[in-house]
Amino acid sequence: MNSHYRVVVIGGGVVGTSVLYHLAKLGWTDVALIERSVLTAGSSWHAAGGFHALNADPNIAALQAYTIDLLSEIERESGQSVGMHMTGGLTLAGTEARWEWLQSAYRVFQTMGIEDVRLVGPEEAGALCPVMSTEGILGGLWADREGYIDTTGTVWAYAGAAKKHGATVIEHNRVLDLNQTAEGWQVVTEKGTISAEHVVNAGGLWAKQVGRMAGLELPVSPLEHHYLLTETIPEVAALERELPLVVDLEGFTYMRQDQKGMLLGIYEIEHKHWMMDGAPWDYGVELLQEDVDRISHELELGFNRFPCLQTAGVKTWVNGAFTFSPDGNPLVGPVRGKPGYWVACGVMAGFLQGGGVGKSLAEWMIHGEPEADVYGMDIARYGPFAANRDYIKQTTGQFYTRRFVMTYPNEQLPAGRPLKMAPAHDAMTEAGCRWGVSWGLEVPLYFAPKDFVETPTLKRSNAHDLVAAECAVVREKVGLLDISGFSRFEVTGPNAEAWLDRVMASRLPKPGRARLAPMLSSQGKLKGDLTVFNWGDGRWWIMGSYYLREWHRRWFADCGGDGVHIEDLSDRIVGFSLAGPKARQVLERVTHQDVSDAALPFMGCGAFDVGLIRASIGRLSVAGELGYEIHCEASEHIGLRRLLLEAGADLGIREYGFNALLSLRLEKSFGIWSAEFTQGYTPRMTGMDRWIDWSKPDFAGRDAALAERDGPAPAKVQVTLAIDALDADASGYEPVWHAGRNIGFITSGGYGHTVGQSLAMALIDPAHAAPGTELSVHVVGVERPARVIAASPYDPSGKAMRQ
Numbered sequence: 112m113n114s115h116y117r118v119v120v121i122g123g124g125v126v127g128t129s130v131l132y133h134l135a136k137l138g139w140t141d142v143a144l145i146e147r148s149v150l151t152a153g154s155s156w157h158a159a160g161g162f163h164a165l166n167a168d169p170n171i172a173a174l175q176a177y178t179i180d181l182l183s184e185i186e187r188e189s190g191q192s193v194g195m196h197m198t199g200g201l202t203l204a205g206t207e208a209r210w211e212w213l214q215s216a217y218r219v220f221q222t223m224g225i226e227d228v229r230l231v232g233p234e235e236a237g238a239l240c241p242v243m244s245t246e247g248i249l250g251g252l253w254a255d256r257e258g259y260i261d262t263t264g265t266v267w268a269y270a271g272a273a274k275k276h277g278a279t280v281i282e283h284n285r286v287l288d289l290n291q292t293a294e295g296w297q298v299v300t301e302k303g304t305i306s307a308e309h310v311v312n313a314g315g316l317w318a319k320q321v322g323r324m325a326g327l328e329l330p331v332s333p334l335e336h337h338y339l340l341t342e343t344i345p346e347v348a349a350l351e352r353e354l355p356l357v358v359d360l361e362g363f364t365y366m367r368q369d370q371k372g373m374l375l376g377i378y379e380i381e382h383k384h385w386m387m388d389g390a391p392w393d394y395g396v397e398l399l400q401e402d403v404d405r406i407s408h409e410l411e412l413g414f415n416r417f418p419c420l421q422t423a424g425v426k427t428w429v430n431g432a433f434t435f436s437p438d439g440n441p442l443v444g445p446v447r448g449k450p451g452y453w454v455a456c457g458v459m460a461g462f463l464q465g466g467g468v469g470k471s472l473a474e475w476m477i478h479g480e481p482e483a484d485v486y487g488m489d490i491a492r493y494g495p496f497a498a499n500r501d502y503i504k505q506t507t508g509q510f511y512t513r514r515f516v517m518t519y520p521n522e523q524l525p526a527g528r529p530l531k532m533a534p535a536h537d538a539m540t541e542a543g544c545r546w547g548v549s550w551g552l553e554v555p556l557y558f559a560p561k562d563f564v565e566t567p568t569l570k571r572s573n574a575h576d577l578v579a580a581e582c583a584v585v586r587e588k589v590g591l592l593d594i595s596g597f598s599r600f601e602v603t604g605p606n607a608e609a610w611l612d613r614v615m616a617s618r619l620p621k622p623g624r625a626r627l628a629p630m631l632s633s634q635g636k637l638k639g640d641l642t643v644f645n646w647g648d649g650r651w652w653i654m655g656s657y658y659l660r661e662w663h664r665r666w667f668a669d670c671g672g673d674g675v676h677i678e679d680l681s682d683r684i685v686g687f688s689l690a691g692p693k694a695r696q697v698l699e700r701v702t703h704q705d706v707s708d709a710a711l712p713f714m715g716c717g718a719f720d721v722g723l724i725r726a727s728i729g730r731l732s733v734a735g736e737l738g739y740e741i742h743c744e745a746s747e748h749i750g751l752r753r754l755l756l757e758a759g760a761d762l763g764i765r766e767y768g769f770n771a772l773l774s775l776r777l778e779k780s781f782g783i784w785s786a787e788f789t790q791g792y793t794p795r796m797t798g799m800d801r802w803i804d805w806s807k808p809d810f811a812g813r814d815a816a817l818a819e820r821d822g823p824a825p826a827k828v829q830v831t832l833a834i835d836a837l838d839a840d841a842s843g844y845e846p847v848w849h850a851g852r853n854i855g856f857i858t859s860g861g862y863g864h865t866v867g868q869s870l871a872m873a874l875i876d877p878a879h880a881a882p883g884t885e886l887s888v889h890v891v892g893v894e895r896p897a898r899v900i901a902a903s904p905y906d907p908s909g910k911a912m913r914q
């Protein structure tokens with residue numbers, strides 16, 4: 112063991128060894144992995160070793176596909192067998208909705224270019240898995256590249272391949288503590304102290320404690336998980352080829368062959384947390400006591416699905432623990448305020464995702480950012496609120512229990528809620544508000560009569576008409592929207608302007624003006640679709656998506672800068688937006704100041720008296736109407752709402768929610784983050800380049816953005832589509848076809864209530880981007896005609912916003 116390494120990876124499970132391998136492979140060879148016991152001594156040794164293709168987040172599905180391809184590579188590089196059984200796999204649908212969902216998922220695989228996946232009917236499913244009863248099965252998704260591996264062999268293969276690239280593995284040496292230094296981290300271990308520029312927390316079952324060593328309370332918790340292994344089963348032993356991996360979603364079980372018997376794993380409906388503060392340090396390579404009573408219902412379903420299990424002898428019960436984050440995806444990346452501390456934990460399916468996690472983290476550490484859009488597993492998708500123990504318990508428990516339960520896009524789940532509420536929350540609830548959640552904050556979705564219950568569905572829901580009515584109010588009269596769910600950062604100090612000018616790719620607004628401002632990474636990819644306000648008194652605001660607060664704050668911190676102070680006002684400053692042709696009339700009634708177009712023009716901003724409130728107003732509107740965003744202190748939120756509703760009562764004012772806003776913005780072809788804009792996309796492919804000030808001598812990402820501007824046309828460009836939809840709208844990642852060829856994919860979709868048309872935005876091959884081009888799109892698995900239309904089907908000249 113040396114006294115210094117560039118990187119110390121803490122933890123020798125599948126995740127730590129994968130990080131080590133990728134770092135060394137990418138050229139950082141002065142790296143060491145330190146393991147408390149022996150490699151695999153956490154969750155990894157007793158995993159079922161299954162890997163499969165499906166994930167609700169296509170970016171994570173792509174990283175899973177990468178992991179599957181990697182397994183044979185590490186076997187070759189290390190000379191260590193991973194015990195590969197590429198049996199193929201079947202995911203079953205036992206309800207109509209699930210079958211629709213699988214058909215949609217199949218189309219998303221097509222978008223991703225994964226072609227070894229196909230839909231099968233019940234009969235074929237039965238033929239593919241002859242020991243399975245197909246009773247109640249409507250269909251399934253077959254994937255060639257699914258199966259299982261030997262878990263210990265795989266960890267050794269990662270470690271062996273890493274060592275061949277020059278990395279070091281040190282076993283039987285617990286990391287006792289971490290101390291931050293000017294150069295990085297002091298790693299205190301049982302065998303001595305090491306200095307390192309970077310440390311990686313790949314502590315798995317102990318990730319919580321390794322987080323606390325750096326003063327972090329990570330949102331992870333272990334939960335128990337059962338599977339059983341049978342003795343030899345004659346029906347299985349008699350087969351000529353190995354059984355496929357079968358995931359029976361409605362049965363809460365997964366199955367694979369194990370020697371001449373079977374392995375049946377259970378996602379327990381009645382979940383059980385284990386050691387929420389992390390495993391004990393003396394926890395060895397041991398199993399937990401099985402609890403057959405707790406899983407008897409799921410076992411019964413499993414034994415009915417695979418009848419030969421009913422007479423099979425159980426060789427071994429495995430009850431083990433592994434860690435979960437609140438949404439079940441890994442926690443990866445750097446942590447704000449802890450330079451050189453990286454996390455790679457909360458990895459629920461390490462053998463399926465470990466390769467992608469290792470690749471992304473190594474790229475991040477070496478190149479400054481990962482190649483793919485990994486927001487779905489970025490630690491920064493959570494904020495300080497997620498450190499709360501009950502929040503962790505409720506959300507991880509909910510995820511575990513629902514692991515195989517169908518979640519509809521319009522479904523609201525209860526765990527960890529309500530957590531944060533804007534002051535007017537209760538009054539809005541009284542008015543019929545139905546809530547969604549963004550980064551722990553309750554945000555309004557739509558308003559409904561008290562007895563209205565929205566039906567979970569993949570198609571248009573029974574809230575469709577309610578949302579239509581809200582859209583109509585905004586287009587024809589005036590709507591009021593609670594805009595507490597946006598982030599607001601105040602930038603001040605002698606170098607505030609210079610800092611903003613360097614961080615934003617756009618020109619900065621003049622005093623009393625606001626401007627749309629793209630923010631780019633050093634590699635020229637999108638980092639934000641923000642709005643910058645210049646209040647004219649030395650204060651600047653950056654407004655963006657509420658749920659990206661920690662992500663943006665980490666980036667702002669990375670951008671450094673003396674003489675600049677950035678304060679996150681998002682929970683202190685809240686507000687309401689007025690939008691619609693009568694918005695000015697309402698505002699005029701509550702302010703003595705001039706709010707005419709001349710005094711407060713489109714994209715203008717300033718301080719105004721609104722009733723008794725000293726408000727900050729920006730004249731802009733995501734809905735594409737005459738609009739005012741009125742910001743106030745949280746203590747004034749209730750009063751502002753009451754004042755505006757009273758002032759607009761005879762003008763037909765009504766409250767609306769974000770469901771309507773999403774429809775209204777689609778009619779304007781206004782993109783949003785996580786759909787049209789992501790960190791995987793560039794300015795030119797998304798049209799963000801029109802906001803870039805190319806005359807600026809310097810801004811973050813300038814060289815890469817210039818290279819893109821002057822280079823060949825991007826492979827995909829953003830377009831708006833009209834879809835001849837039936838009873839469902841596109842949502843995202845559905846493939847777009849031209850004459851049977853996949854030419855791109857949907858970034859977001861919905862119904863345009865004003866234009867009376869199902870709409871979508873898409874990234875497609877520029878050769879087919881001309882308005883009028885006839886295309887087709889799969890919507891909830893059904894192919895529908897679509898055509899490219901000119902951007903902004905509602906009010907293309909933007910007159911309404913500027914009146």
Ligand SMILES: Cc1cc2nc3c(=O)[nH]c(=O)nc-3n(C[C@H](O)[C@H](O)[C@H](O)COP(=O)(O)OP(=O)(O)OC[C@H]3O[C@@H](n4cnc5c(N)ncnc54)[C@H](O)[C@@H]3O)c2cc1C
Nearest residue numbers: 122124126147153154155159160161286315431460461462
């Ligand atoms: C019953 C069961 C079935 C499963 N089935 C599957 C499956 O089919 N497919 C799949 O992909 N996944 C499966 N999993 C999940 C899988 O096991 C985990 O996702 C994976 O093992 C996580 O790996 P890890 O490296 O993050 O953590 P761990 O395997 O827990 O490794 C962490 C390591 O860090 C070490 N460590 C911690 N703290 C320190 C310290 N302070 N100093 C030094 N070393 C330290 C520990 O000793 C340990 O070896 C299953 C898990 C269980 C329990």
